[in-house]
Amino acid sequence: MNKFNNYFIRVFALVVLLISSRVFSAAATSSEPPVVHTKVIMSQFLQQLEALKKYMVSDxxxxxPKNTIEISEHLKKFSEISNAAMHDPQLQLESFKLSRDVLVQHIHETEKVYREGNKSYARWMLNSTIYVCMSCHTQTPAADRRSLLTKDSKNYFSQFEQAEFLFASRNFSEASRTYDSIIRGMVKDKNFEVEKSLQRQVAYYARVKRNPAEAVKVFKGYLKLKNLSEYMRRDLLNWINQFEKWQNDKSFNLATATPDSVIQFAKTNLEAANNLKIDSINPNLVNYLRVSGVLYEFLQNYPDSKVTxxxxxxxxxxxxxxxxxFFFSLADMYLRECxxxxxxDPVAKKCYAEYEKETVLGYSGSRGVDVPLSVRQELNALKEFVESGGKIKLDLKK
Structure with a gap:
């Protein structure tokens, strides 16, 4: 079994065990009529994942084919539940709307891909759902949520699995302390856990805390650890360098930024990062997280800006x-939104070109011959829509 998927399943089992039981036990003891709200919707999502997990661990x-009917039914219910999220009052708020749309689109796309027969890709998308949650929860600085971990669950699940759950459920400070413990207690043959823990720490200091000075101090401490692999050491050095540049950068202030200066900030930093040739796994992670964090916050504060x-x-x-x-990539969702x-808007054609390229590569490398007919039809509809400047009706139901 793939180690990444194994961790995913066990973390989701923990989420189901803790969140679902608390939500429904609270409803059972209440004399008030049941009210569908965000927690219940999310718990219903998790119920379907709980039923699917025995299939998700194996491609x-x-x-x-003998499991198609059962899997299809759960994915269909998964998709139907996501429709309820579109009407949830809390998720109607502008600060949650885009993240909600991303999650709902991801769920509908997963069901569609499975129905069209690309089952391996559908499984990958389903296994990525927890990282959609992580991506959304770390877009902007956020306060900690109360921990739902019990003494029993801590005894049953590994330290890394606990940390992943804490991070996904927005108990960031406890998650960070747990990741730190994993890193400092580095165990042989567990480089996977150490690598992911280091990356989560980058996200914690770059997105949640936005504290480059503290990050430099923490990561320089990690450099002193014994048994640190060479590639981890290279990443740490690159990340420290980026945090130090951020710490010394006084040229950009989001509080006083104009729409045009935000775009220039993104363009300058991202184009410079893409031009770097560094022998490292993810050398520009800090920079990408910093820039995207600025963009998320500006979009949240000014959703109707001319530069959206x-x-x-x-x-x-x-x-x-x-x-x-590291996180589930929301790139396709943002391109479709654009x-x-x-x-x-002139940038819509640029968004389509990127979306088409990545869609074709995602299905068949560079050949393009394995893209399902329904996906080709969707691409054609989007292309015609953009080329007309939105003057023709967009029909994606074919």
Whole structure:
């Protein structure tokens, strides 16, 4: 079994165990009529994932024709529940709307891909759902949520699995302390856990705390650890360098930034990062997280800004540059948002070109011959919509 998927399943089992039981036990003891709210919707999502997990651990089981009916039913319910999220009062708020749309689109796309027969890709998308949660929860600085971990769950799940759950459920400070313990207690043959813990710490200091000075101090401490692999040492040095540059950068202040200066900030930093040739796994992670964090916050504060289409494009570029196992890439969702909501804006054609390229590569490398008919039809519809500047009707139901 793939180690990444194994961790995913166990972390989701922990989420189901803790959140679902608390939500429904509270409803059972209440004399008030049940009210559907965000927690219940999320708990219903998790119920479907709980039912699917026995198939998610194996590509052979997920692709086996004899399991198609059961998997299809759960994915269909998963998709139906996501429709309820579109009407949830809390998720209607502007600060949650885009993240909600991303999650709902991801769920609908997963069901569609499975229905169209690309079962391995559908399984990968389903296994990535927890990282959609992580991506959304770390977009802007956020306060900690109360921990739902119990003494029993701490005894049953590994330290890393606990940390992943804490991080996904927004108990960031406790998650950071747990990741720190994993890193400092580095165990042989557990480089996977150490590497992911280091990356989560980058996100914690770059996105959640936005504290480059503290990050430099912490990561310089990690450099002193014994048994640190050479590639981890290279990443740490690159990340420290970026945090130090951030710490000394007085040229940009989000509080006083104009729409045009935000775009220039993103363009300058991301184009410079893409031109660097460094022998490292993810040398520009700090820079991508910093820039995307600025873009997320500006978009949240000014959703109707004239530069929103450009922000969506740069968010896609940024997310595409962060490895998929770190967070789930929201790039495709942002590109679609740019295409469908702002077809008359010049940047929409740029968004479509990027979306088409990555869609084709995602299905079949560079050949393009394995793209399902329905996906080709969707691409053609989006292309015609953009080329008309939004003047023709967009029909994606074919």
């Amino acid at each position: 052979a089981k997920f692709s086996d 289409p450009q922000i969506l494009y740069w968010l896609a570029v940024c997310d595409r540059s962060i490895e998929r196992n 295409i469908t909501k702002y077809p008359a």
